[in-house]
Amino acid sequence: MNRRHFLKMSTATAVAMAASTAGLPGGKGLFRAARAGTLPIAPQGSMGARETTSVCEMCFWRCPIVGKVRDGKLIKIEGNSRSPVNGRRVCARGNSGVQLLYDPDRIKYPMKRVGARGEGKWARISWDEALDEIAHNMDKVRKKYGPHALAFFDHGASAEHLRKIFINLGTENYTSEPAFFQCVGPAALAYLETVGYITTGTRQYNDMANARAMLLVGSHIGENIHVSHVREFIAGLQNGAKLVVVDPRFSTAAGKADIHLAIRPGTDTALMLAWINYVITHNLYDKRFVANHCQGFDALKKEVSGYSMEWAARICDLRIEDMKAAIELLAKASPQVNIHPGRHSTWYGRGDVGRHQSYAILTALFGAIGVPGGIYFPSPVPLGHVECVAEKSEKVAPIEPEVSLREDSAYPFSSNFGTVTADIIKAINTGKPYPIRLLGINGVNVIQTIPDPYETMKALKSLDFIFCEEIMAGETAIWSDIILPDAVYLERYDGVYAYDGLTPYVTVRQPVVEPLFEARSPYWIAKNLAKRLDIPGFTCPDERAFIAKELEGVDYSLSQLNKEGGLMTLPADPYRKPDKLKLDTASGKVNLQVEDFEDEDLDPIPKFEPTPAPPKGYARLIYGRSPVHTFSRTMNNLWLHNEIPENKLWLNDRVARQLGIKDNEEVVLENQDGKRSNPVRVLVTPGIRPDAVYMAHGFGSKSPLLSRAHGKGAADGFMMTRNEEDPFMGATSKRTNFVRIIRGGKPLAIPDLCPVPDEIPRYTIKSA
């Protein structure tokens, strides 16, 4: 034995001895556990790590959380145990905030485009250079083309301060959220006009936990994960609520339903109107509620009288027994019946508002307003007024455009909500009614969101200047001239978050760790940009100052809140006794017939207008959410990508058999305009109608700066080249595109297994 051998042996022995005294399992065993110096120790878990309370932003639901930090590194996120809505629970995305923070693909520094626009070549620059350049370009475009040549697309908590910059530069194009015009718009307007408040906005005031029956039309709770919403849904079911799900697809919710109606896409309003007629003619409605709290009943009764169950069964491709059983089941539970108002409602363009109006009408007929189990009223939380963040400054003299994109829109109900997003894209591409030459973008992937994406890309290419404030360089960021690295929600203060649902609370987003790299908070960015543009009003030194002002409204301070676990609860006032029920409409009653619509020559009571059926050989493309992803934002996240790295194309099993397509086989989609998708794997299932295919939204990123997500799965958005605009507010339809399957480069015609009744026209493809 030479010396080296001896040393090796004695070192190993010493390690073994040390391990035995360190309390490892093994007790008095002869052979001690051994560790070499380079070995990992068993993971110690997250117990005992320092906890900071905050608020999640992996989606817009914003659950209260705690970040657990050890040795300066965030190791785990859990729910805030003080939270009445989620307690210690967070969803897969909430858990994965850790990997957003530490994603190696994060935008780390301000960056300037050096190649052609969209080419993806960048140079690192300083914050001063970046902000100087943005300010210079905003000023230049404003001077050359006027203030309205600036436009801002935004979503999420980061956007609020930057929006103030655009407002103060005098543009009318600042509230242009795809979250409204490509998502909740029609549902929000329908409820606002029918019951006087937006029952389904960022929050959804529907009391599923106390319902005895629930109706979901297309809502896919369970794949659409908002923790408290899912909890209320499951609580309702566990309390014995019956569930009716209307969906062309067998969703997670359908899997829990008592009755699943696999409806022909585009015919939901036909079913709703036939049900409303049935409820009225079979005396299943709440007569006292209708007499005391509704206006327009007689007109409604007359209007829906032509919609029979027999007719609807044919239109909707459903069995009449199932339709009857479903409406009887819902009626039996009234008034504790939850007609879910839905959220994402930009489906078919024409008729989208009417569809959601019909949900509100059925809710009212069942008397399910302001009662447990129905829709309820928010409990306002009186936050303090914050003066230190700029409102529209007096210094900005308003310049009215000759033709306003916002006020003179073709859609009578759009201007209250903002400038129609698709109109901004059109204005960029046509220069009419005035040129739009500069775009600011924050927190939204406009390319995968606003149809037609090819028009959007054309618009982006033609602009004088684009900048974005982002965390990850998705498809929008790669088109930008300057990218500003936004701080992750875990690195920054934001405002105060007040929840006004059934269990109101106030909590605060605060940093769990220091910002990494050169990321800056949205307030810091806006304040420093404002300085350069001579915009007054960002007078708070930092976010804590305005958090303090907001908390004054509920007589709290941040330190007090933090002493009490970062969250305070408030009393709720969600329900109304019949004599106290007064709605915030002109009449104080439910508008079964909406006069505001009639005034604009729109239908005051919904009518069924068929949307064209797929052309022969094609299926309708429908889409939804992956339960572990948010929009197209989270596909690059290490842990979420690991759970669901790509989407699958749901294809009816009979269709697959006829086409000879096997489960998990890779195919390409081609839409009615010849646009082709990325390759996508097929899920062969009886759980989708033969006349539709389905995939989860947000995959198939075209950004090479997302190393995991790039090119994984197919993007529904890139198949959306055909859309119809909703005549009420200009929301763009997203379920009006048709696809066929390409295998081995050859198109396969989708067999026509669902005969289309004469009342529904088929879409015809323009010959090339």
Add this chain to the structure above:
Amino acid sequence: MKQYGMIINLDRCVGCHACAVACRAEWQVPTREGYRRNWVHRLGPANTSHGMSFTFYPGLCNHCDSPACVPVCPADTVEMTFRDPESGKTKTMEVAATWKDPFNGTVQIDQSRCLGCGACRDACPYGARYVNTEVANEDIGGEGIADKCTFCMPRVEKGLAPACVQTCITDARIFGVVNDPKSEVAAYIRKGARRLESAAVRIGPNVYYFGKPRDLELLDRTSTPQEMPEAADRRRMLASLMQPAMRRMQTAGLLGLAGAMAVQGLAAEEDE
């Protein structure tokens, strides 16, 4: 003996994958292919004899009554004393690098003694184990370290729920004592919660699934193992090769396992 177990209520489960991710976060499980302690498989939609089903297989180590993974471990045995925190009783057993705890019924691994041979992984009909080859006990000639769900014993001992149970957004997971008739777990078993067992695989898994007949049928059809796996020959060979060296060192006295491996290396060099 108390036996810890878990109920997964598929009526509550929406397949959100929070359990799988929380487990990965809590125990820093790497994301390489097949590396997981806790998983969710999405099942269907598919037809069953009770109608269509779209359900999930949230899986983890079953901490079986007769675990197949324990007897195949080739690591040298050590004498280990277990203590029941409730009664204060102790029990001393000879265990290899993986064992079934005599007081709480969980199956555990001493990762500092794992050789990473993969015999346990291969023996488990549920695929509950993986071998992390990014790490190894090099001093004992290891080529990786086996890992799996511990039922979060380090958390449970501190009075916390397992990470997957704590994060479950719909409270679909219930952790508790299977053989305590007063427990919620036992109540679910009485209500019909069932194990994923087949004619050939009856090793007493202690994760039970509750749900509608259609969902249980689809779960069973897709996820119940139909045969006991054979540990791969390579593992068995490796295990048999290891054994003599260990025995040799046992006779060498108090050097310990690490010492044994060092001497084995020495012997190899001397042979050259």
